[in-house]
Amino acid sequence: MLITRRVLLGSASILAVSLSAGGALAQIAASAQRRVEPVPLRHVRLRPSLFADSLAANRDYLLALDPERLLHNFYRSANLPAPQPVYGGWEAMGIAGHSLGHWLTGCALIVAGSDDAQIAGRLDHALAEMARIQAAHGDGYLGGTTVERDGETVDGKVVFEEVRRGDIRSGGFDLNGGWVPLYTWHKVHAGLLDAHMLAGNPRAMPIMLGLATYLADVLEPLTDAQLQRVLHAEHGGLNETYAETYALTGDPRWLRLAERIRHKAVLDPLTAQTDRLAGLHANTQIPKVIGLARLHELTGDPAHAATVRFFHQTVTGHHTYVIGGNSEREHFGEPDRLSTRITEATCEACNSYNMMKLTRHLYSWQPEARWFDYYERVQLNHIMAHQRPSDGRFVYFMPLAAGARRVYSSPEDSFWCCVGSGMESHAKHGDSIWWADEDTLYLNLFIPSELDWAERNLAVTLDTAMPLDGSATLTVRRAPRTTHAIAVRLPGWAEGAALTLNGEPASFATRNGYAVLQRRWRAGDTIGVTLPMTLQAEPTPDDPATVAFTHGPLVLAADLGSADEQFGGIGPALIATGAATTALAADGAGRFRAAGALGEELRLLPFFNQYDRRAAVYFRTFTPDGWAAAREEYVQAAEASQALARRTVDVLYLGEMQPERDHQFASDRSEVVNWSGRSARRLRPGESLQVLLARRPGPAILRLMVAKGDVDRRMIVSVDGQELATGTAPGVTVGNLAAVDYIIPSAGEQGRDHAEVQVTADKEDAVVYEMRMMAPEAAST
Structure with a gap:
């Protein structure tokens, strides 16, 4: 179907008709499933508080962003002059455009909650430009993604047109070589819906209908098998946005497509009440389940509701850290195994943003306070830690490892997914009160x-004065x-x-x-x-001796010093004569102190506002006798971990999207697998992969982590084109994995800061989980 300018402009009147009939019926169906509704944001205003400060900082950031820069690739895709340069970070990469969608929603939320004329004007300008760009395409297309073809960066529209023809390829993190273009498409679709529903801007709906129609024309003719290949790549919550489009218009076309956008490999096991999440990229899955929640509201299908409840219970009950977030390096691990996954890359912010959205659906069906016990835990201890209110900058991972610090985005050169979701999270503190x-x-x-x-x-x-006073x-x-x-x-x-x-x-x-x-x-x-606020200890499910502490709704953390200073200590352990809480003593309102097992004095404060501090959230606890027996082993293990960190020049976790992109991963053929709760790359005999790893001049060691049973499998490994000697197993193990070390006699030409590493499977399959470039042991002293 050709979407002309006349069709786009006329869709507003079509919408008015549809809303008076089918759209109204769809909303009635949704209301039958929802027993309570949030009071609309336009009726709520925040009073002075840390939440209002967060909202103000986010409002300033949204206003500082130039929509014409966010639209840079969109202009170029339509062969229109781009009035402003592109932003840096992810916006200068193939995923460009996802930030625009989040920005649209963030602005819409601000307008809904404040009638902010300045934000409303900026939003209206962006929508006017989007309408102009879409009209230039003439077929409803509106995108800013790009893709590499024959060494050149070209407009990502080519991917959609290839899919239309049935040419569908995916290595897990791409669609026909494009970096998750459907994920980005979903963000723009959702942003347009929110600009209409929350901000009431009349420009948004015609643009949204044109965009929805273009992609529907691409996907609808595909067979179910072809569509499943498309859905193998991350696609955000496309099922949700098409369901919402149906709710607004009543057009059954959008409902049919929303139901077809069901990634069976993930959703079917969940419908069967089976937890197969280990090793899966967490935030890829949560939006799919949010879509099922919306479909349940519109259709009443009990299977959708059962799947949503099972997923929420599984994640919150078996995959969630004390702050309410989940995932380590973006991935789910084995259920109820958290104590060995407390690292600097825990709790991706997007996951919590989406789990909070999912919780709102569940609460609306079943208005019980327990849903908001979880929601509050996440909002206070993860989301409020995610943004530094002094400058409105955001954190990607919320590190829980002892001595870790938060890494913040830059205003114009990051644009990670968690910057995008942050624009929304800190614009809607009033929407669920x-x-x-x-x-x-x-x-x-x-x-x-x-x-x-x-x-x-x-x-x-x-x-x-909550959360600091009850x-x-x-x-x-x-x-x-x-x-x-x-x-x-x-x-x-x-x-x-x-x-x-x-x-x-x-x-x-x-x-x-x-x-x-x-x-x-x-x-x-x-x-x-x-509401009395008491001190509680919360153990990890797999190790009751590893605990975190809460005071009322707040998670506590030991302050281990300024983020600007290196942390060279050993993660604190505590000695308790009874319950773990006996190791702590009150030190004022909401503050506690403890003596570390190694004699250090610890101050425990709310975790969320330790914005520029190094902290410890989890603590190993011992009885006095237990500490006497374990002290030497504990210190040795901590020192070994620190020694490995000092020796490490670079590390790559294979089978994970962002680390592979950061290391310029390339492979003609290799498969992403998820075993033992971790992602990896599997190479068949003769298949190869190539990456760039940071290096230092002089000798080095390349360490590959493989399954324990695979340490004797031969792989052909070369660095800068020079084949290395067969690897040796030094006896280093991590869970079910073991190390294989390759000696690099020289790091190559002086001044080069990266090594080109190639791994080829020899006569048997090779499965590699991790690559680590390290200095020799003697060089670490």
Whole structure:
């Protein structure tokens, strides 16, 4: 179907018709599944707090970004002059465009929550330019991705047209050589939906319909087998955006496509209630499940709901760290095995952003306080740690390793996925505080705010110093002349919660984790809430002696010094005479102190706001006798880990998208496999892979990590074209993996800072998990 400018402009009137019929029916179907709804963001304003500070910093960052720079590749794709240069980082790479989609949503959220005229104007300009670019294409296409072909960077539209013809190739992290173009497409589609639904901008819907139509014309003719090959590459939440397009328009075409965009290799095991997540790229999977949640709301299909519940329970119950985040180096590990995966690359921010979205769906179906116990844990301890409010910059991984520091984005030269999701996460702190059904107003998050809901003649102010203090006051400013209920969440962490009504102890009904007060409310009524904050220890599921500490809703961490200073110590261990909490002593409100097992003095503070500090979140704990027996081994293991870190020049984790791109991975043929909860590359006999690893002048060691049973399999390894001698196994093991070391007599030409490494399978398959360029042991002293 050819999408002309006339079709694009006319789609607004088509939308008006569809919304009055099919779209309204779709929304009624969705409402049948949802028992509560969030109070629309336009009725909520944040009061001064750390959340308001975060929102303000994010607003400044959104305003600092130039939409014409984010659209640079879009202009070029349509053969239009690009008025501004492209940004750096990921925006200068093949994934360009994903940031635009997040920016659209972030701006829409700001407009919805504040009527910000300056942000609204910037958003409108971006949409006007997008409409102009789309019209220049003439077929609905609107994209900024690129792809390498014959050594040249070309417009990524070629990938979509190849797929249209049935030419479909994927190595796991690409589609026909393009870096996840459907992932980027989803971000733009979602951003346009939000510009329409949240910001009410009339330009957004016609652009969105043209974009949706173009991709539908590409995907719909494919056979199921062809579509599954397409879906093998990361595609974000395309099923969700097409489901939402159906909800708005009522056009069954979009629902049919949303149902077809089902990645069976991942979703079918989840539907069968089977956890096969180990080794999978975490954030690739979560949006697929969010799409199923939206499809359940629109169709009532119970299988979708069961899959969503199982996935959420599996991730939160078996794959989640104390701060509420999940994944290590972006991947799920084996269930209930976290103690060996506490590293500098834990908890990708996008995962938490998406798990929070999924939790909102589940809560709307089943309004129980426990869902927001999880939501609050993630928001306070991961999302609030993810952005530094002094400058609005973001963190990709939230490192939990002892002595680790946070690495922040640069304003114009990062644009990681977690920068994109950060633009949204810190624009919507007001969207989940208040929820409602016909009879009850629910308070779920203790964030200082004002609710002014004219349609219900209801206005309430929430004042609180949470999360640093466990008390809050709700003041009714206006209320209807009828009896209705206010339900206050009683968090799972708060034993002995108490409420007052107008200064007197209040009796209340308890329902689904809420204190419910029902009466005819009057202006001036107040509800006082007291939530005791106690110290708790939370062990890892696979090692009860490895624990983290919480105080009320907050995760605590030991302050190990400035992020600007190197950390050369050993991760702190604690000696406890009874429960792990006996190792800590109160040191003021929300602060604790402890004596480390090696004699160091530790100060434990809330983790989230240690923005520029090195910290320790997890601690090994010992009884006095246990420490006496384990001390030498503990110190040796810590020192060995530090020695390996000092010797390491570069490390590459194979089968993982970003590390491979960072090391210019290339292979004519190799397969990504996920064994033992880790990703790897498998080479058949004669197949090769090539990478670039950083190096230093002089001798070096190239260490390959393989399965323990594969250490005797011969591989042909060369560095800078020179074949190395057969590797030796030094006896170093990590879990189910073992090291094979190749001696590099010389690191090659002086001044070169990278080595070209090639690995070829000889007579048997070769499966390589990790490559590490290291200095010889003697050189580490």
